[in-house]
Amino acid sequence: MTPAPRQRPGALRLSAEVRAAHRAAFEHAFRLGHPYVGGEHFLLALAGADDPAAAVLRAHGVTPERVEEQVVLLWDGGLFRDLDGSALAAIGVDVDAVRARVTGAFDADTLARAGQRVPRDDGGPWWDPRRHRVEPGMHINGMFLPLTRDAVQSVRQARLEEQARHDTQIGAAAFALGLLSVTDGLVPKVLAALGVSPQALRSALAAVG
Amino acid sequence: MDTTARIADTAGVAAAAGSADPDIGLRAVAALRVLAERLEILQVDNARTLGWSWQEIADRLGVTKQTVHRKHGERSRGQR
Numbered sequence: 001m002t003p004a005p006r007q008r009p010g011a012l013r014l015s016a017e018v019r020a021a022h023r024a025a026f027e028h029a030f031r032l033g034h035p036y037v038g039g040e041h042f043l044l045a046l047a048g049a050d051d052p053a054a055a056v057l058r059a060h061g062v063t064p065e066r067v068e069e070q071v072v073l074l075w076d077g078g079l080f081r082d083l084d085g086s087a088l089a090a091i092g093v094d095v096d097a098v099r100a101r102v103t104g105a106f107d108a109d110t111l112a113r114a115g116q117r118v119p120r121d122d123g124g125p126w127w128d129p130r131r132h133r134v135e136p137g138m139h140i141n142g143m144f145l146p147l148t149r150d151a152v153q154s155v156r157q158a159r160l161e162e163q164a165r166h167d168t169q170i171g172a173a174a175f176a177l178g179l180l181s182v183t184d185g186l187v188p189k190v191l192a193a194l195g196v197s198p199q200a201l202r203s204a205l206a207a208v209g
Numbered sequence: 210m211d212t213t214a215r216i217a218d219t220a221g222v223a224a225a226a227g228s229a230d231p232d233i234g235l236r237a238v239a240a241l242r243v244l245a246e247r248l249e250i251l252q253v254d255n256a257r258t259l260g261w262s263w264q265e266i267a268d269r270l271g272v273t274k275q276t277v278h279r280k281h282g283e284r285s286r287g288q289r
Binding site for chain 1: 233234236237239240241243244246247248250251254255258
């Protein structure tokens with residue numbers, strides 16, 4: 001009998017489809033010229049995959065073409081990524097309204113240039129012990145793109161979905177459910193623009209094994 | 210809306226940031242700071258592209274031209 005592969009207790013157990021989707025999300029972000037990987041890139045990758053969860057997404061109108069169209073339309077240069085929208089809303093600042101004004105007033109090139117200059121979270125000055133925490137991101141082929149906060153959150157949610165389903169690893173359906181349960185970031189906006197109900201999509205995905 | 214009214218408006222938001230729940234209040238303060246920083250990058254770059262001097266930009270931001278140049282100068286030079 002071969003021993004089960006040793007794994008860190010908190011390690012992510014991703015299925016082959018989800019690992020492929022991660023790589024595809026990175027490639028989508030790179031191809032679109034976005035300096036980060038966000039939930040929207042994961043959604044694009046999942047919708048274009050070849051598995052039952054992807055079929056459910058496409059049956060609900062979440063096709064790669066339509067998602068990409070919205071991602072390009074909603075592109076703000078990354079200037080508004082990772083902002084705590086709910087905290088700002090609680091004190092009466094509507095980030096979406098600010099975003100709409102800014103994207104209406106500036107052209108895409110100016111936004112992209114400013115977005116690339118948003119300082120990376122490198123952990124602060126050298127004497128700060130917190131500096132040595134690892135910035136979440138993806139290394140592929142020697143390139144690094146940071147993950148947005150909503151993307152990190154979706155992975156965390158996917159793990160909860162996996163535990164709730166008593167699966168041994170995170171499959172594409174659990175990963176998609178995790179992605180849909182995040183309220184920050186572009187994924188809810190893309191779905192709203194496509195006229196897709198997240199609830200309907202969730203229950204359809206939950207039925208996928 | 211003139212500058213004074215706008216500043217008063219910001220003050221209103223800042224007063225609301227005194228939310229009774231420290232969790233919301235502190236997170237809102239941090240998010241406001243990040244939002245302001247990013248809008249500053251956008252606006253300074255745009256002003257420089259339109260040919261504004263550092264002194265003119267600094268006047269509007271309410272800081273010295275040395276401060277704004279130290280913060281944004283290297284970035285703007287890289288763009289040329």
